[in-house]
Amino acid sequence: MTVRVTVAKGRVVRDQRGRKCPDGDFPVDEKDFFWSAHIRSGDLELVKPKVSDTAAAVPEPSNKVAAK
Template sequence: MSVRVTVAEGRVVRDPRGRKCPDGEFSVDEKDFFWARCLRSGDLELVKPKTSGAAVVLPDASNKVATK
């Protein structure tokens, strides 16, 4: 499964081929042993998905009218 990550502040991460990873966001396979180790050690940080501006409104249970 592919996830979006960034390199942690103050760290330099190289991919399995020895190339420096980009400074911005990029995708990795979180099930790959190499990238999983980078995530666990804190070298990479998960990027939280951007949420849309619309908020979900749930009905308020306290406004229900009692019926007989």
């Protein structure tokens, strides 16, 4: 599963090839052992998805039984 992360403040994280990770948010596979270790250690922080104004509204579930 792909999630968006950002490097924690004051940390420098390098990818598997030794390159510095970008300053902004970027996608990683949270199931990958390499990235999950960085998330658990606090080197990477999960970015909460942005809710846009154009997002589809989900109707409230109704627990009422329809009358016949």
